[in-house]
Amino acid sequence: MSEPLRLGIAGLGTVGVGVVRIIRQQAALLEARLGRKITISAVSARSKDRDRGVSLSGYDWENDPIKLATRDDIDVFVELMGGEDGPAKDATEAALKAGKQVVTANKAMLAIHGAELAELAENNGLVLRYEAAVAGGIPVIKTLTEGLAGNQISRVMGVMNGSCNFILTRMENSGKTYEEIFAEADGLGYLEADPQLDVGGIDAAHKLALLAAIAFGTRPDFAGIQLEGIERVSIDDIRAAADMGYKIKLLGVAQKTGRGLEQRMQPCLVPDTSPLGQLDGGTNMVVIEGDAVGQIVLRGPGAGEGPTASAVMSDICDIARGWRGPVFGQPVASLQSAVAATSQRPAAYYLRMTLVDKPGAMAKIATVLGDAGVSINRMRQYEHTDTNAPVLIVTHKTDRASLDRALCAMGTTGVLAAEPVALRIEEV
């Protein structure tokens, strides 16, 4: 294996430039580690003339990524264009059909079309690798697929969108509203061109779908994810949760249940002393639980040029070393179709209510909860000057159906001054 490994890189945004930079600056280190050179035969991007701060001299330029993907002088097609469909998917398919190994950072494409692309790769005896698609620089795909291959995985969860975690922690530290911090993050360029991908939880859900597929041997099932973004997380809830010893995180959780695969991406409360609770700013964290290993926690930068390029390089180096392996942890033909299941497992919930301040109001709420079989673990009513009383409740473990019955019945009591807020408290 002494010939160079020849790359064709499509997409020269932050990540693509980062990969080019590493290959140029760490050439000697890479050759020492891999026993062969990594070379770039050609690149492709939307604009040829843009100054990207890195020299592209010595690389052929292709305007058409499909042309690039099928060149005779590349061994690996590196897809860094992004996008669920369109050029990224067309070029990836063309590369696999042309017998090229593929490395991609494209979580959307894999979350939606992962199984079919994996079939194409495996039928052609090729690898399709995507370490950079999940949690940036954290080698979580490798950890789950290889490092924990001897484990029956019971749960995978994590904070996998740095922008959302930045917004939530900035809200907590500054006391500002969601709208204010959203504008700040947008101004800092922390958000995708379509911010819904971030704050709507879609980007993080793409990642969760990939982790769940590997963990539980199912085809990626993005559509089966119970998805809720952070747009409705208020500074009041962040303050109240902190007062009760919790942090609010956009938490992705995947779990195999008797009735199917449970995948949730939603704002949850976690204890402020837990590793997840202590995760501030743009950092990502993935927690993996297996029958043999117990709990493994991985923490690191979830985005940015260096971290994401580092993950892409991990895949490239594996291919250079001759690594072959299934795309989703086992041959794609043996993956089950995921049966989406909503969580039936009891959980504790955080409730925040605003009650009209009149005698018996609290009693009505307590009665309604009791009637629905929801018992109260902790309750706080805050001093208040206006006519409405803010009330917090942490319930004992209850199933969601009972809680929903209670929430519905509350609406009929006439003591609610506003829509109650209910958030799941995830056991971590």
Next chain:
Amino acid sequence: MSEPLRLGIAGLGTVGVGVVRIIRQQAALLEARLGRKITISAVSARSKDRDRGVSLSGYDWENDPIKLATRDDIDVFVELMGGEDGPAKDATEAALKAGKQVVTANKAMLAIHGAELAELAENNGLVLRYEAAVAGGIPVIKTLTEGLAGNQISRVMGVMNGSCNFILTRMENSGKTYEEIFAEADGLGYLEADPQLDVGGIDAAHKLALLAAIAFGTRPDFAGIQLEGIERVSIDDIRAAADMGYKIKLLGVAQKTGRGLEQRMQPCLVPDTSPLGQLDGGTNMVVIEGDAVGQIVLRGPGAGEGPTASAVMSDICDIARGWRGPVFGQPVASLQSAVAATSQRPAAYYLRMTLVDKPGAMAKIATVLGDAGVSINRMRQYEHTDTNAPVLIVTHKTDRASLDRALCAMGTTGVLAAEPVALRIEEV
């Protein structure tokens, strides 16, 4: 690759039994993931009759591990006997000479003989894998060797001996002395037969030597490690450090400097709010810093049947999938010989002194520090009933030589009622 991968397992202690259990209980899962069966041809251990709570029926028994290692009907020799030399090393060499892949959990053997064993493996086109040798269930060898292969590593550090971390955290939580908690840990069976391996930092240093080799492309250099155990960490220091916002950890740090490879395994102070500072009990944590990725933190169980067996299985599964790779991250022939360097980089230090309570005592200490060029960042003198005054100082960054000059000069002031304690504060 549809024939079974046939194992010979030498050593049926906790870890060996754990591996046998996983292979028996997860046979279907492993076959689905690997596309082939994992089978055990034969096993070997000191006592054949001991009841290990797992059936060994269907496995041949070998009294001689070398016989086991060279059997025609095994593809992989799994060395779980332990020990730096003796049967473990003899059998490992025999296996490699007989063309068998080797998986081991033996940190001592690799820290001392790793380079020569790697040469033997690579010259025979075989792999020698040891995920279980470092930090138990945490896939840190894989992360460093493969997941971060595109990075120039600047620092690797971690808490890699669960027993020491258990003792230190128990001391803090209980207020008991080192001797009391040592006895408690020993009674719980948390310590090696030779406790010095744990509390002397030797076991953790073996692990550090392996991480440093991979991170910096050097031959493992256990002898070059600046080694200090936890025996001299007093409850007074744990209390005082906590009062200043720090935790005391047995921290391993490896760093490449201009003058060579710096490897330290010693009690250090870390901020109590940092991931390392919040690591309680037997859990392990490894922190890896690379030029592209930034900082990655891995946390998980560092010992025990399940976690360690999980790591052994990771190596076995990689071999089953056809993974080949260098033992220490690059071909062993290209590894440099490590040049041991002691830390010249300035660091802040924690000083605890007991001063005879007479006028001018504190002034003498302050003068001595100033004369040595060591400046004080924070200082505390505690109220005291006896004639001696406990004094804490956190210095600004200083080089160790200046600090040593100051400590030496203090001895001549006649105001010290006891030997001063000086501990490095590691920036994490």
